[in-house]
Every structure is written in structure tokens, then in C-alpha cells.
Amino acid sequence: MTGSIATSQTILVVGGGISGMTAALEAAECGKQVILAEKEPTLGGRTALLYRYFPKLCHPTCGLEINLRRIKANRNVRVLTMAQVVKIAGSRGDYTATLRIAPRFVNENCTACGECAQAVSTEIPNPFNYGLGKMKAAYLPHSMAYPQRYVLDPSIVGGADGQKAKAACKYGAVDLDMKEETVDLKVGAVVWATGWKPYDASKIQPYGYDRFPNVITSVEFERLADPHGPTGGKLLRPSDGKEAKNVAFIQCAGSRDENHLRHCSRICCMASLKQTNYVREAYGDAGKSTIYYIDIRAIDRFEDFYQKVLKDPTVKFTKSKVARIAEDAKTGNLILHGVDTEGYHRYANDHDLVVLAVGMEPSVKGADVPAEVIADSSGFIEGSPDGGIFSAGCASAALDVNRAAQSATAAAMRAIQVINRTASVEAA
Ligand SMILES: Cc1cc2nc3c(=O)[nH]c(=O)nc-3n(C[C@H](O)[C@H](O)[C@H](O)COP(=O)(O)OP(=O)(O)OC[C@H]3O[C@@H](n4cnc5c(N)ncnc54)[C@H](O)[C@@H]3O)c2cc1C
Numbered sequence: 001m002t003g004s005i006a007t008s009q010t011i012l013v014v015g016g017g018i019s020g021m022t023a024a025l026e027a028a029e030c031g032k033q034v035i036l037a038e039k040e041p042t043l044g045g046r047t048a049l050l051y052r053y054f055p056k057l058c059h060p061t062c063g064l065e066i067n068l069r070r071i072k073a074n075r076n077v078r079v080l081t082m083a084q085v086v087k088i089a090g091s092r093g094d095y096t097a098t099l100r101i102a103p104r105f106v107n108e109n110c111t112a113c114g115e116c117a118q119a120v121s122t123e124i125p126n127p128f129n130y131g132l133g134k135m136k137a138a139y140l141p142h143s144m145a146y147p148q149r150y151v152l153d154p155s156i157v158g159g160a161d162g163q164k165a166k167a168a169c170k171y172g173a174v175d176l177d178m179k180e181e182t183v184d185l186k187v188g189a190v191v192w193a194t195g196w197k198p199y200d201a202s203k204i205q206p207y208g209y210d211r212f213p214n215v216i217t218s219v220e221f222e223r224l225a226d227p228h229g230p231t232g233g234k235l236l237r238p239s240d241g242k243e244a245k246n247v248a249f250i251q252c253a254g255s256r257d258e259n260h261l262r263h264c265s266r267i268c269c270m271a272s273l274k275q276t277n278y279v280r281e282a283y284g285d286a287g288k289s290t291i292y293y294i295d296i297r298a299i300d301r302f303e304d305f306y307q308k309v310l311k312d313p314t315v316k317f318t319k320s321k322v323a324r325i326a327e328d329a330k331t332g333n334l335i336l337h338g339v340d341t342e343g344y345h346r347y348a349n350d351h352d353l354v355v356l357a358v359g360m361e362p363s364v365k366g367a368d369v370p371a372e373v374i375a376d377s378s379g380f381i382e383g384s385p386d387g388g389i390f391s392a393g394c395a396s397a398a399l400d401v402n403r404a405a406q407s408a409t410a411a412a413m414r415a416i417q418v419i420n421r422t423a424s425v426e427a428a
Helices: 018-028 045-049 060-073 115-119 160-168 218-225 268-286 302-310 401-427
Strands: 002-004 010-014 033-037 077-080 083-091 094-101 123-125 134-136 181-187 189-192 196-198 215-217 246-253 288-293 315-319 324-327 334-340 345-351 353-358 360-362 381-383 389-391
Touching: 010 018, 010 181, 010 401, 018 033, 018 045, 018 060, 018 077, 018 189, 018 401, 033 083, 045 060, 045 218, 094 189, 115 160, 189 401, 215 218, 218 268, 218 353, 246 268, 246 334, 246 345, 268 288, 268 302, 268 353, 302 315, 334 353, 389 401
Parallel strands: 002 181, 010 033, 010 189, 033 077, 189 389, 215 353, 246 288, 246 353, 288 315
Antiparallel strands: 083 094, 094 181, 123 134, 196 360, 324 334, 334 345, 381 389
16 A cells, blocks of 8 residues: 655654654654654664663663653654655655555554464564564563554464464454555654664674573673563573573673774663672672673763672672683583783683673664765764754664653754744745
8 A cells, every 4th residue: 555644744753762752752742743653563662671771770661651651642643663664755844755564463453462372372583582582473572562462473474373363363453464555754854763783792703692502692681680571580591591690791792893893882881780780689699790891981970870889799890801702511601711901810710691791783874774864984873964864862872761862852853943944934
């Protein structure tokens, strides 16, 4: 189906993470019409997949819930999920954005009762747990998902499981005939808020992420700690399900490195400092965390958090870039090799689990945006030369949630200025 459903008075926000939701709400609460397009089946982005937020260690569900409530209450925001922008043509004040909307195979009759998931037997890797563990091929992405509507994986549509899901639904919500749609939108300004993705840890060969099951990434560790995650919140290591009580955190895994990411992601030090709390929370004084670091970058008010962790006797800091990791084949433990730069002695330290604090990359690099945009050497986006497309949040730089929200508010403001200028030109 092809249609045209907006005017140039509308702002398109691409990406429904905390930045996209913030930009959409700020513009909508100023009375502007907003379309919020998210490629996944739910809003929330990567913050919804964190266990706790630094610096206060509160649960992300709290902030997410407030934003979702604001979105539900605001008729100016129209949310499109499973929607990707494939083309933006035109110029500031008068763009045509082409969106491809993937079929969910479940319509708005869905009550999220979960009968379809019980009926199907096919399992697929769970992307919301970064592939740790599996989920049914009829699924709700996570407990806070918005819309609260199930999704059928395309792999079961056309097969016996698709029919079972349809038969199990009392509300006629499973629609196996849904097709991909292409929609053209007339919009005046665009906020590009497609966020970040973790650097591919398998590229850091000396650390053996693709060889050793007990070497995981910081985003995977967030899921292990989460009660809604693959282990029900227990810090169990992947190889044998043993409790991980002696955890190594390796900082700058692939960051500040000419061979990988040149930039510092600014978040990773704080993320590891926060994650030592997960170990303490799980085991009290019996847990042990060691942070291997080049230098700790805890900016502004985060310094207090760092100072607190420094005083925790269960946390050890080793100033060193770990050279390589080997696996003890009998125990599954990891042996970290390197040189401690305070004292210059070699070490070969044994740990149950290694967490790589991987850097953040733009999830869509400047060159892959389907419009002309200016980007830096890492692919983080500034905006379009014509001044009608603005980046927000981690699409523009590696940022924490607070700074991402500030950047999104600024982008919304600029988008509103474009719309207002267009409106006054039309009125004259
Ligand atoms: C290990 C780790 C722990 C962290 N812990 C904290 C913490 O405790 N506190 C804190 O403040 N920050 C933390 N952060 C940082 C935090 O995750 C980011 O600040 C936050 O995710 C930024 O939100 P965003 O909306 O800019 O990007 P994202 O969360 O990445 O959201 C982007 C959205 O855009 C969507 N999208 C992508 N491409 C497209 C497309 N082509 N079309 C449509 N939609 C698209 C994505 O699906 C996603 O929903 C942590 C980061 C890491 C790596």
C-alpha cells in the first residue's frame, strides 16, 4: 500500500529511544504534530534494556513509564513501530520521507494475554537480551513494551506455528495476511534519534569474546543482572551456569584505539562502576570486582559516584590495559595477562567472568542516513546542511541518558523553529 499522510507542518522523529521520545514529547507539548517512527516493535530503545541507571541506581522502567504516559496522553504524537525511513527527499520545511513498515502479524485487538506465545513451540534468539537465551516466536518484546502488543516472527508465518497462534487468539488479533507497507509522509523537519549500538566485541581478538563463553559485554551483563533477563537476575556465567563471584571489568574494550573506535564513549567507566554494585548486591562482601582501566572518566557530578565505589572494599582497581585473555579449559575461568602500570609488574589474574566495557557506535552512521547529513569521523551525526534535519541523543554523540534528553530537547526546539518559519512564510 502506498499513501500520503501528513503536511509540512509535521515533525518526523526517527528512533523511539529516550532521545526520540523526549524530542517527540517536547515538540508535541508545544502543540506541534509529530510522527515518531521506531524500527523495533516497541519504544524505549536501549535504556529499556538496562537493569539500573547511574548515578541514582534507580530502575529505567520509572523514567520510561513517565514518558510513555505522556505519549499516550498526547494526541499530537502518532507512533509508528516496526517503521524504518528509507528515503528523505526535498528540503527544509518540505520533505517527503518514505517509510517501510514491517508486518507485526498482530493487530490492535491484541490484549497481550500471551495465549499465542503458549501455543507456538518455535524459539528464536532473544534480541532484547542481546541474544542471551531464547524466546518464543510469538512474543512481547519486554514487560514494559509499548505498544503492549505481541509480535509474530516472520519465520512462523505460513507454517503450522502461525496457524496455532491464530487459533489460540480469542480476539481475532493474529493476522497472518499482513504485508509490508510503504508510506510517504510530508514533513517540515526531521529529528534523527537512532541512537547507538555496542561495538562488535569479536573484533577485539586478544579478548576472545567469540571463543570464550565467559567473556561477555557490558550490555549483556545488564541483562544478566535484570530480574526480567535470561537468568532471572542471577549473575550466572554462560558456560556452566555457575555463580560469577569474581568478575573482571575491562575498560576501553575497543575504545580509544586506532584499530577499533578512536573515540571515548564517556559512558563505559560509569557503566562498569555501576555494575560493580550489581556484584555487591548479589553477594555482599563475598563478591569481588576488579576494574582494569587506563584512566577513569567520571565527568561532572559522576565523580561522587566514582569516589563511593573507590571506598568499596570488594572493588579493586588495576591500572592496566589488559594485553590478552586465555581460558582455563578445565574450570572455564579466564586468565587475564598484562602489566600493572602502577609498579610495572606482570600479572596473570584468574576470574570467573570477564565483562568487556565495549564502546558505543552510532547505530546508523552518517553515510547510511537516507538523506544528506554532516557527520564526524566516527559516523555520529550533526544534521543536514540545509538546516532541516537535526540529530538528537546518541545519534549525535555517545551520551548518558540525562545528556541525551538535553540534546533531544535542543533538537526539538530547532525543529519547531523550522516549522514556525515555514508556517509564517506560508501565511505571508
Ligand atoms: C553498558 C551501558 C550501560 C549504560 N548505563 C547507563 C546508565 O546507567 N545511566 C545513563 O544515564 N546512561 C547509561 N547508558 C547510556 C544510555 O544507554 C544512552 O544514553 C541511551 O540509550 C541513549 O538513548 P537514545 O535514545 O539516544 O538511543 P537508543 O537507546 O539507542 O535508542 C535509539 C532508538 O532508535 C531506534 N532506531 C535505530 N535505527 C533506527 C532506524 N533506522 N529507524 C527507526 N528507528 C531506529 C532503535 O531501535 C532505538 O529504539 C549506558 C550505556 C551502556 C553502553
